[in-house]
Amino acid sequence: MAIKKLSKGDLLYGYTYSYSTKDVEPGKYFPGQERVRSAFDLALRTELEGYNLYVSGPEGIGRTIYTLTTLKDASKNKRVPEDICYVNNFDNPLKPKPLLLPAGLGKAFAQDIERAIEALKEEIPKAFESKEYEEEVSRITKRVESKKEEIIQRLAEEAQKHSLGVVFTPAGIRLLPLVGRRVITEEELYANPRLQESYEKNLSEFEEEFRDFMRSLRELDHSLSDEILELRNKVASYVVDKVFSRFESKYTPYDGLSEHIKSLKLELVKNTDLFLSWHTSKGNIAIQKMLEKSFNAFRVNVIVDNSDLEGAPVVFCEVPTFQNLFGRVFYTAEMGVLYADHMSLSAGCLHRARGGYLVLRVSDLLKNPFLWDAFKKVLMHKKIYMPLHPFEDSLLPFVGISPEPVPADFKVVLIGDPYLYYLLYNYDPEFRRLFKVKADFDPIVDIGDELIEAFPKILRKIVEEEGIRHLSPDALSELFKYGVELSGSRKKFNVVFGYLVDVVREAQSFVEDDGFIKGEHIRKAINEKVLRSNLIEEKVRKAIEEGKVILRIEGEEVGQINGLSVIDLGDYSFGKPTRITASIYVGDKGIINIEREVELSGPIHSKGVLILSGYIGRKYGRDMPLHLSCTLTFEQSYDEVEGDSASMAELLAILSAIAEVPLKQYIAVTGSIDQLGNVQPVGGIKEKVESFYKTCKIRGLKGIEGVIVPQRNYDNLILSDEVLDSVEKGEFHIYTVDSVD
The missing domain is CATH 3.40.50.300 (P-loop containing nucleotide triphosphate hydrolases)
Known part of the structure; x- marks a missing residue:
């Protein structure tokens, strides 16, 4: 087992800035x-x-x-x-049609249509009140009325031949008996049965001819209505064409628009009465408000205007x-x-x-x-x-x-x-x-010149956007160190600037003058952030201090070692020293993982124990069978144990128990091993090291305490200034290993 002792110089990290955020230009950079x-x-x-x-x-x-x-x-x-417009579908108003027009044209088209509607409100009534229109209506009416008089005259003459007289009533034309030149009234008719019988006979004989006369009169009435309607449409169409001629040519090149304008003009002509009603209702706000909704049928709804x-x-x-x-x-x-x-x-x-x-x-x-x-x-x-x-x-x-x-x-x-x-x-x-x-x-990027240069510029941009105070050089350096700490590696940086900006915001609250945010403010903000979340950690440490959690960090002991674990609360993680013991006795049961026996061992931890069993068998059982029974456990652990980061400590406890060689209780161990004895990296190195340091500090540092960590975790040793100072003074020691042999 090649052990290397680290100095403070081996553990330094971060970057020291010589300028503030005020000295750089703002920028939005995304390094790495x-x-x-x-x-x-x-x-x-x-x-x-x-x-x-x-x-x-x-x-x-x-x-x-x-x-x-x-x-x-x-x-x-x-x-x-294009602009997006919706217009009325005159064939099916329940399915409005979209029009896609070049940017800015939709708004212009809607305004032109609106102006056209307002113009038609004036022009159409004016056209129908003109002398020319009234004269033309009068001419058509007189011509048709003249023809009707001729037909009625012939009707009277033919009816007279059948002793029938023509009478005009509110319900229309009726035929009554004619005696001499006098038309008999209904009362006289019903009072004289003989006259009534003669009347019915004459009426029956003349009925077919009478229907022909009446049909001719109705046709003339329809003709009059059609001619007046045609005249109205002609006049309205002329007015609509005249109004639309002011802008219509602008829209003819665009697909679908010309067709809509054509349909719109026809619809406007059909709704001439709407414009006339608007004109006659002037002064009646309630009626005009009701009529105004009807004009929506002709308007253009520009739902997306891209003119800007x-x-x-x-x-x-x-x-x-x-x-x-x-x-x-x-x-x-x-x-x-x-x-x-x-x-x-x-x-x-x-x-x-x-x-x-x-x-x-x-x-x-x-x-x-x-x-x-x-x-x-x-x-x-x-x-x-x-x-x-x-x-x-x-x-x-x-x-x-x-x-x-x-x-x-x-x-x-x-x-x-x-x-x-x-x-x-x-x-x-x-x-x-x-x-x-x-x-x-990637939230974790390599530390390089690009990142170091971009870091203060990014913060300058944030400072300006949020109105935060500028950061002094030492504040930049402290915040950079915090970014390194969040990455978990001294060679990396956590570029989730949301975490860093939260610290800056909180640090600003500690600035009492009008000056810069300084390094001390950043450190205080970070410490306050920890304080808000580390209640459980303090409870655990208090239990260790009071002796409720049995933990020996003095002297030596056979089959016992201090391992290191991490408790993750979600918003905060902290380390906890854990006493691991191994007990050897005669038997062939091999290594018994007590946590596994009681179903408190997670799959990765169980795998780690089996791996160290494989290492022991490979190392010491090649030439002869190993006859031993060993119970292995985490003392005072009542929750599930997961992970293999304690497998090196577990192995040392087992070997100590077998060889009856005592282990130094003031040296904590963390690390995973493989079956070949290589020490593998583990997580939570910072939390583990600092937790053992704090535990030793409670009991009083004697200058011999320390931790052994995997060599491959060297870059993950991102320790607090307090721990680094203690290492420098020789009060606390950190060792790295790459193999258990």
């Missing part, structure tokens, strides 16, 4: 993320189906900032997408609900029923992102499984449908509209953690087809 840059490049340059992007990484690493910054830069090189864009849109949907994503239909209640039309439609993020990029947090999207399925259908079918129902808790009946879908054309970027990515990848086949590119943020 080449994998992410490559993934974004692939997704952005590939227009094929399914090459959407999943941005994976821990919260606080800058996933959202990087995504939005990169997409905004890329959007500048893409064309501005200079490139493709980048839309970050922070609260993805059905309405926020797919848009909304605003219903209004009338007579207990909910109604809506094309002017009631409102765009969602899917509409606004068309032609550009849509950014979503996958955790928010998955909160509603129906929303996730609907969203995937948009990506698969390339169509954006609007929800039909007015709102979930409505009990009123509604006349639902079903707008025609808008073509979906955008790239989606989902932001989430790695766990959700693998969950979706393994259990949702559609996810694999739709999100073929993953940008995986």
Whole structure:
């Protein structure tokens, strides 16, 4: 067993800055993320189906900032997408039609139509009140009335031949008996049976001819109505054409628009009475307010106006609900029923992102499984449908509209953690087809010149954005050390800046003057952060101090050693010294793992015990059988024991018990071994070393205490200044080994 003793110089880490955040330019840097840059490049340059992007990484690493910054830069090189308008479908008003117009043209078209409607409110009534129109109506009416008089004259003459007279009543023309030149009244008719019999006979003989006369009169009435209607339509069409001629030519080159304008003009002509009613109701606000709704049928609803864009849109949907994503239909209640039309439609993020990029947090999207399925259908079918129902808790009946879908054309970027990515990848086949590119943020990067230079610039940017005080050189150095500590390696750095910024925010509260945040403020913020979470650690340490947890750190003992374990509470981890004992007696049972016997041993710990059994057999049982029984346990451990980081300590306890060679109780041991005797790295090195140091400090340091750790964990020795100072003074010692032999 080659043991190396480490000095303080071997354990130093971090970087010492000579300048503050005030001395550098702000910048948004993402050091060590080449994998992410490559993934974004692939997704952005590939227009094929399914090459959407999943941005994976821990919260606080800058996933959202990087995504939005990169997409905004890329959007500048893409064309501005079309405006999205909805117009009335005059053939089926329940299915409004979308129009895609060049950016800015949708708004202009809507304004032109609005101006046209306002103009027609004045021009149409004016045209129908003109002298020319009234004269033409009079001419048509006189001509038809003249023909009607001729027919009525002939009717009277023919009726007279059958002793019948023509009488005009409110109900129409009637035939009554004619005696001489006098028409008999109904009272006289019913009073004279002979006259009545003669009347019925004459009426029957003349009935067919009478019907022909009446048919001719009705045809003339229809002809009059048709001619007046034709005249009205002609006049209205002339007025509509005149108003539309002011702007119509601007829109003729665009597909679908000319056809809509043509249908719109016909519909305006059909609704001439609406404009006349508006004119006659002037001064009656209630009626005009009611009539105003009817004009919506002609208006244009611009749900997406891209006139202000200079490139493709980048839309970050922070609260993805059905309405926020797919848009909304605003219903209004009338007579207990909910109604809506094309002017009631409102765009969602899917509409606004068309032609550009849509950014979503996958955790928010998955909160509603129906929303996730609907969203995937948009990506698969390339169509954006609007929800039909007015709102979930409505009990009123509604006349639902079903707008025609808008073509979906955008790239989606989902932001989430790695766990959700693998969950979706393994259990949702559609996810694999739709999100073929993953940008995986690495929270732990190598310390290099790029990182050292970028670190203060990133903080300068955050300082400006949040209005935080500037950091002094020693504050930068302390915060950099904290980033190294969070990484778990002296050669690495944790770039989840969310953790670091929280410390800066809290450190600012300790600054009493108007100056910089200093190193002492950073250290205090970190210590306060620990203090808020280490209650259980203090309880454990108190139990050790009071002797309730039996722990010997003086002298030597056979078959007993101090191992080191880690307790992870989620927001805080700490180490705990643990007494491991081995008891040897005559027998052939081999090594008995007491924790396993009582089902308190996790699978990895059980594997570790079996591995050390293999090592003992390989080392000492090649030439002769090993006849021994050994019980091995973690003393005063009442929870499940998991992990193999104590296997080296367990082996030493067993060998000590077999050879009756005492072990130094003031030296704690951690490390995993393989069957060949190699010492393997383990986790939680910092917590383990510092926990034993604190335990020894409670009992009083004598200058002989220390820990043995795997050589391969050398880079993980990120210790507090207090421990480093103790190492420098020779009060506490740290040793590394790479083999148990």
